[in-house]
Amino acid sequence: MLHKNINDADIDETNRRRLSIAFGLERMGLIAVRAPILSCVILAILIVAAIFGIQRIKIDDSLSQLFRSDSKEFQQYEQVTKRFPSTEFDVLVVVEGKTLLARDNLEKLRDLVTDMQLVDGVRGLISLFSARQAPEPGRLPAALFPNELPEGDAYDKFIETVKANEIIRGKLLSEDGTLALVVLSLDPEIVGNNKLASTIGEIRKVMAEDLAGADLSRQLSGVPVMQLEIRNAVERDGLIYNIAGILAGCVIAILFFRKISFMVVAAFPPLLAILLSLGVLGWAGFSLNMFLNVMTPLIMVISFADSMQLTFAARDRLIAGEDKYTAFRNAVLVVGPACVLTHATAGISFIALQFSDSDLIRAFGEAGLVATVIALVAVLSLVPVFGVLLVRNEQAFAAKFQSGDLGVNALRRFCAFIAVRMVGRPGLFSLLALLLVGGLGVIYANLEPRYRLADQVPDKQQAVQASDRLDAKLTGANPIDVLIELPKGQTLYSPETLQTIADVHAMVEKQAGVGNVWSLETLRRWLAEKARTDDVATLKEYVDVIPEHLVRRFISADQAAVVVSGRVPDLDSSEILPVVQKLDKALDAVRQKHPGYEVAVTGLSAIAARNSADMISKLNHGLTIEFLLVAVFIGLAFRSVVVMLACILPGIFPVVLSGTLLWVMGEGLQFASVVALTVSFGLGLSATIHFLNRLRLESPPGASAAVAVERATVLVGPALILTTVVLACGLGVTVFSDLPSLRLFGWLSAFAMVAALVADLFILRPTAMWLIGMAERLRGNRKPKAAM
Known part of the structure; x- marks a missing residue:
């Protein structure tokens, strides 16, 4: 059968010397291996520096962090929180x-x-x-x-x-x-x-x-x-992610490699990449928050896939009889270009987040880009260094695994089984894939933006439960404020100002969905009803005897602004937005009646209702643009239109399938889900790039396209399957988080990674085969040859 006696060393040297798809950047991995002991000393120094950097990381637990931006609305909201x-x-x-x-x-x-x-x-x-x-x-x-x-x-x-x-x-x-x-x-x-x-x-x-x-x-x-609950959850989650990620990588590596040395070679570079990345983020002044808290599993995802590919390639060459220096050097030269490209596509995903209006999401994109670069350097450098230092008795190792390699051979038989069937009728399977992705894309396009403040808060603690009771009994726990700024020449107790406050208060009270309204007008009404007086002097006297902290709730220290405050339930932003819009429109009558007074609806609920849907939609549109940019980027790297077209369907499939799952569950598109899909798209292409890179190397002039696809599948398939399992486990540990947004991010990212593997095995193979055949027919050849 095809899988027998196939290993990485079978690649023809001429093919390996083709122009690198990474433009030679993979050779950075050969620098450290020239002096492995010195490299380890430098690594130890960097680890110490990283530990001190991690201790500098602070936690940003602000509930408004997601909407922090340079927009007028958010600046106004910040001023209100400072003045009141x-x-x-x-x-x-x-x-x-x-x-x-x-x-x-x-x-x-x-x-x-x-x-x-x-x-x-x-x-x-x-x-x-x-x-x-x-x-x-x-x-x-x-x-x-x-x-x-x-x-x-x-x-x-x-x-x-x-x-x-x-x-x-x-x-x-x-x-x-x-x-x-x-x-x-x-x-x-x-x-x-x-x-x-x-x-x-x-x-x-x-x-x-x-x-x-x-x-x-x-x-x-x-x-x-x-x-406080967010802070505690972030600290707790960080510990869980680190431990779970380490255990998942080590356990799976030792099960399949069956040697401690290879477990260290495969699993330790990603772990050190995590440590070094977090250290750099600490020194750079990044704060840990609801999104940056998933940086640990993301770094694991980014680096472990390539670490496994490099280790598998070196292992195959050792089994073929090469010495450890040659084996790991050739592994870097063969697999390294794909590693560079996978990190580059992940970097593009993080760069795409820079177009968000949210400072938090942009900071997450910046941190992800930094971590991606560090992970690339760490994996390319440390895998060969650890390999040449830890691998012993290459001849005995080769003899042992030439005679029996049950785990890997089982995976290769499975990959061969899939490959043979996928290349048998590539046109039919390609058409079915196109129809499937198109249908799922229609469902994905109908997803609606969703946002709730409670999604940022641990839902297994008291705060959310108490807020739910306030929603049920006292019309809501979330404040919504109307800011009134006095024009020059007017004082707090002037008749015009008091009438403006009264008119705004009445409008807020009448607005459906808003309750528990408080302002200076509340005291004024009470005095008029109970004391039978509307005397301004009496009102001022009562304000003067009220404790300072109570007065500052409604009157600024300079008495140049006041707030009318109400409460709304913690509903989805799509339900709160009509309330905010109707209230803002109703206040137009007050603005016309009292020219010069600045009247604005603000508060975290209003900011979230106004901005969340727009921000989520922009992120989603950015993801659509990212599809095209990444496809063009990969096509340019491979210098092939066939490759550019081949990676589109398998790249889109995990996103639209995950979106369809959200639609079935009635979840809609939340911040956590759209960021997860954006990042998962870049990470999910790792399997695609490694396969296309190997297909390119397995495609000398005149070679059969079907044989090349099958050989490439058998060679890269086992590592792809194992890494998907590790990556899904690494991301899946977020289901233990108390934060709903992190749980959603984790399980959706894990699902997208598995979907990416399915797309790689069942969509990419026949699509690539059909495109190669079409390219050959356009060139006038009757039989499809490998044309990568």
Whole structure:
């Protein structure tokens, strides 16, 4: 059969000396092997430097990082968070239970509110106990809750009064009286450093102690809690990815190579590439975030495929009788050009991310490009270095595996079985592939952009669950703000300004989907209803006695701007966007009525709703352009139109198949999925490039195209299958993440890698065979010869 007695050493020297598809860049791998001991010393120094670099990596846990850009909307949002430091530093305490307003439970809840004010880092809070009674003339209003709660029928009547209070009803206490919200305002310095964990931990401890014995659930949410959970998840995931990636690579390598030395040669260069890449990223000032956290498995993916190809090629030559120096040198010269090209296509994928409007995604693309270059140099240099240092007794090794190489031979028999059938009827299989990819492409084109804030937050922790309860009971946990900037000549308490605030407040209240609206107008209405006064002096007096941290929620320190704040549920951006657009349009009437006042809808929910769909669509369009650019690039590298056309269908297939799976699951296109598909497209072409490179070497003038395709398949197939398994495992470990976006990125990337292998075996072979035959017929030859 075809697979028998085929190995890498069978390649004719004339074919190997053809003009390199990497323009000779693969020869960088021969530099280190000339002085392997010195190379290892330099490597040790670089490892030490990388370890120090890794320690410099910080974690960016900001929820707004995905939308960070130079756009006017985001700059405006950042200014609002600086001038009105509230939502970015609010911890939301959600206490719920059917007996919440029972006398004993209410006493415990008040004790909790009192004790939480004493927690280090808490600068103030708002709760139902903040509510006041109707004010008496000339006196500040008394607290709604007396020091000693009434009993019996008096208590029941008091609770009805509490539930009807305009300040807290539907805002700090649910309409049915079963859920209470306590808003803790943290010191901004606490949120921005490592003290946040101890502060949140102390709050949890106080909750557990003060509510012990009460049949009440208690959960924390809010931006600081979400940031802490993201930080913890990123640190935990990084550890899992490193351990799982190392184990996957080592286990699979040792199973098939059956020698520790070859396991080290195949698996250690990718691991060292990870270490060196992370070190460089640390020294370069990159921060670890929801996307950069997958850099470890991505580096593993990029480098392990080529490491396995080089190791397999050298192993074949050792079995054929070459000494280790010659074997690894020839492996670099034969497989190295494809390695350079695979890293180049992966680099193009990362470069494509630079066209995103998101600073986060652009930073991910930059980091990926840096890691790709480092991985290429590490693999090409370290595989031959480790090979010449660790491989011993080449003659004994060759004798052992010439007589029995069960694992690899089994894979070669499978590859030969596939190849023979794929080249048998190339026209039919090519047509079926074209129809299949076209049909899947139509489904992929109908995918709609999707985004939810909760996808960035660990969904197995408290924050998302607490937010869901706020969505259900208090109209939502996510803020949406309307910024009002005063024109020159107007003051905060001028009649025109107060009327503008009142008109905006009314518009926000009327907007369907927005609730829990607060502003200076809330206090003004309360005074008008309870104190029977709309006197500006009284309003100013009440504002002056309110704690500073509460005033800054709605009035800037220079009193040149105010905010009307509401809440919306954490729904998909496609559902929030109409709410934002209708509100913005409704505010046009206010803008016309009060010229000079700048009125803008902002807040993270508004930014996400406006920008997410557009950003995802741009990324998707960039992926479409990438298809063409990469195909042209590969065609130019091989100097062949046949190669350019041959790589299109197998390159597109994993993307459209993965997109179809998302469509079936009702997921749509999210940031994580479109980035995963963009990167997976570049990485998935690794198998295509290695096959085409080997087909080129197996195609001397006059050779049969069918035989060349079959030989190339048998030679590169086993390594491609093994690397796909490792890559899928390396990416698949992200399913253990608490972050939904990372889980989606991981399993979708793993699925795309497997789909790329399927495309390589069942689409690329017949397509290449048919294109070669068509090219020969156009040249006037009757029998298809290899024309790569």
